[in-house]
Amino acid sequence: MSEPRHRLMDFVREEIMPHRFCSGCGCGTVLNAFTNAVEGIGLDSAKMVCVSGIGCSSWIPSPYFKSDTLHTTHGRPIAFATGVKVMRPDLTVVVIAGDGDVAGIGGNHLIHAARRNIDLSVFMVNNMIYGMTGGQVAPTTPAGVKTTTTPHRNVEPAFKVADLVVAAGASYVARWTTYHVFPLLESMQNAMSRKGFSFIEIMSQCPENYGRRIGLRTGIDFLRQFKEKAIRVDKARGMTEEELEDRIVIGKLCDVERPEYVTELQKVTAEQVDLLRAEKEKVD
Amino acid sequence: MKKRDVSTATDSKYRPARPFNREEFDRIRRILGGKVLFVQGDSAVSYGALLAGCRFFAGYPITPATETGEVLSQLLPRVGGVCIQMEDEIASVGAIIGASRAGTKAMTATSGPGFSLMQENIGYAAMTETPCVIVDVQRSGPSTGQPTEGAQGDIMQAKWGSHGDYELIALSPSTVQECLDLTIDAFNLSEKYSIPVILLTDGIIGHMREKVVLPEFDDVEIVWRKEPTRPKDEFQPFTDDGSQIPEVAIFGEGYHTYITGLTHSESGYPATDSQPDHHRLVKRLCDKIRNNRDKIIRVQRDYSDGGAGATGIVSYGVTSRSVNSAVKTLRQEGLKVDHLRIITNWPFPEKEVDELAGRVDRIIVPELNLGQVYHCVKEAAAGKAEIVPLWKTGGEMHVPRGIVELVKGRG
CATH class of the missing domain: 3.40.50.920 (Rossmann fold)
Incomplete structure (x- = not known):
């Protein structure tokens, strides 16, 4: 009798399993939620392109997710994804990368893609640290934390990346954590189903290179903290900035219809092709 | 109202550059308006790109290369292509690599400061063997230098600009006619050898106006990349079939291609801790150009x-x-x-x-x-x-x- 096969294995590059994520890492949870989301809305992985950058969470789609996959240079996945989406709008293009990649070195690409409202789904896994390189301060590391490059303490405030993306003009923005798996899954489905620039900030854990510095030694410790610190966006609305200090605002931060970039480009092309034909008919 | 019968780049069935036949070529020639033109080098590059089948341009404004993007922003939508302005030159090369992997011939154009920014992703294109064309309209450097003046200061950077060992092809036109002709060659070479090709013009030729004769379809060769011939489940994106040039599977066609800038094996998967895999890969990246040097090199x-x-x-x-x-x-x-x-x-x-x-x-x-x-x-x-x-x-x-x-x- 053959071994029973998990229904989601069709979405995973089995030949390079097992994965390399550390014990307790949040990346496995995100991969799980993502494959479930893809299966749940019936996406054909042959019609998907996953684009990622450099860092642990970039390994979620590349190489583990089985679609066409573009594992790019550090910080640049959204720029590469733009080229793919513009020429193949029929494909579902998803960017999964970390906070250092998307909001640190690649922050400029993020805000411009959001401003254009290009039909991409960007899932930013925020572990609040540069984990792959061994625990250096990130733009998302809270102030006061000691890291290998802020050995005394971090004096910079943490970037609220999802809020930035709302302000830049995205269609859909949400923030969830690896504790809130089912809302995260549903949010991913919403992001991939709708048109326009969708962004989910996924607060995740790195027990190995972040947790050990802040006294959270295991993945469970993080999940417990995410559960305690999380506050729904509707509740957070009536609260002051001081009250929200040290809390994680979760939920849908924005969901609006805006003109989508590739659709608008298509219109220009159609107009120009028509114009050219009219000119030609005039000559003929 | 008449139904649209013209497919656009953004139509999923449209293959922007693959079936490049006489009819398409002649259509472009008509749009360019006549057989003999009097244009500047930057425009001639744009015309050459269109004739070569380029249907995507991503760029960032910079003197003296801006006109190439301006001309293509006028003309690309008319031929069913797309021209976009990115937030910087890093993103521009990223976007053309993405578009190329999605099955489009793609190009960007810049000058020295932008060319410096592009080196990161030029290395990526070399490592992942992605066909694309980068035009560098050279100006005096280092740094911001003389924006409006021509120079030949980027010759070494064109070869050695990104880190590590790789080979690419760089062409130097000396007339406006050659700006057009060598742009077509640049696309052909990039498709044939699956590499980034650099066109090294300069601020003088870029802005100089000269007579240009548009080629006839029979005068030029238009090359398209080698697509997979094996069944999808047997396909490996970096197999050396003896030619040292891999087949290029296009995104969205069910090959589940894996492309990475990491050292990879023939399957495409990372093999970063394998000395033999790294040596074999980088040696092939260099050899596919070095062993074909007689076919590639042109002198007068x-x-x-x-x-x-x-x-x-x-x-x-x-x-x-x-x-x-x-x-x-x-x-x-x-x-x-x-x-x-x-x-x-x-x-x-x-x-x-x-x-x-x-x-x-x-x-x-x-x-x-x-x-x-x-x-x-x-x-x-x-x-x-x-x-x-x-x-x-x-x-x-x-x-x-x-x-x-x-x-x-x-x-």
Whole structure:
């Protein structure tokens, strides 16, 4: 009798399993939620392109997710994804990368893609640290934390990346954590189903290179903290900035219809092709 | 209302560049408006790109390269393509790599400062063997330098700009006509060898207006990449079938292609801790160009009948124009001068320079920098002839008289 096969294995590059994520890492949870989301809305992985950058969470789609996959240079996945989406709008293009990649070195690409409202789904896994390189301060590391490059303490405030993306003009923005798996899954489905620039900030854990510095030694410790610190966006609305200090605002931060970039480009092309034909008919 | 019968780039069934037939080529020629045109080099590059089948351009404004993007933003939508302006040059190369992997011939254009920013993703294109064309309209550097002036200071950067070992192809036009012709060649070479190809024009040719004759369909070859022939489940994106050039699977066609800038095995998967895999990969990246150098390299020889006392001149790009004039004057005065014009800067035509060095006593290398191709010529000549540099910076061309005086020993 053959071994029973998990229904989601069709979405995973089995030949390079097992994965390399550390014990307790949040990346496995995100991969799980993502494959479930893809299966749940019936996406054909042959019609998907996953684009990622450099860092642990970039390994979620590349190489583990089985679609066409573009594992790019550090910080640049959204720029590469733009080229793919513009020429193949029929494909579902998803960017999964970390906070250092998307909001640190690649922050400029993020805000411009959001401003254009290009039909991409960007899932930013925020572990609040540069984990792959061994625990250096990130733009998302809270102030006061000691890291290998802020050995005394971090004096910079943490970037609220999802809020930035709302302000830049995205269609859909949400923030969830690896504790809130089912809302995260549903949010991913919403992001991939709708048109326009969708962004989910996924607060995740790195027990190995972040947790050990802040006294959270295991993945469970993080999940417990995410559960305690999380506050729904509707509740957070009536609260002051001081009250929200040290809390994680979760939920849908924005969901609006805006003109989508590739659709608008298509219109220009159609107009120009028509114009050219009219000119030609005039000559003929 | 009449139904749209023209497919656009954004129609999922549309294959922007693959079925490139006579009808499509002639359509582009008609849009460009006539057989003989009077245009500047930057425009000629745009026209060459359209004729070569380029249907995607992503760029960032920079003098003296901006016009290429401006012209393509006018024309690409008319031919069913897309032209977009990105937030910077890093993103521009990223976008053209993405578009190329999605099945489109794609190009960007920039000048020195932008070319410096592009090096990161040019290395990525070399490592992942993604066809694309990068136009560098050279201006005086370093740094911001002289934005509106021409120069030839990026020759070494074109070859060595990104880190690690790789080979690419760089072409140097010296006329506006060649800006068009070599852009078509650049696309063909990038598709044939699956690499980024650099077109090294400069601020002088880029902004110079000259007569351009559009080629006929029968005059040019239009190359499309080698697509997979094996069944999808057997396909590996980096298998060497003996040609050293991998098949390129296009996104969205069910190959589940895995493309990474990490050291990868033939399957495409990371093999970062394997010395043999890394060596095999990088060696092949270099060998696929080095082993085909005879097919790739183009030079133009304008040689005298040789003999004792002959002087050789090696030139490329805009400087060849001054050399042509100087050679004419020198020959009228009865001097023996051999002119080797380099069209393919990279891979460097070492054999051709060596051959010239065997014919002449000394070789003069005029260029608009403080010594770049001079070093390549010196290495290739290996002591067979004396190598005399003629350097100039500041944005002005070499004056033919300066070259004449140097050859006559009064330089």
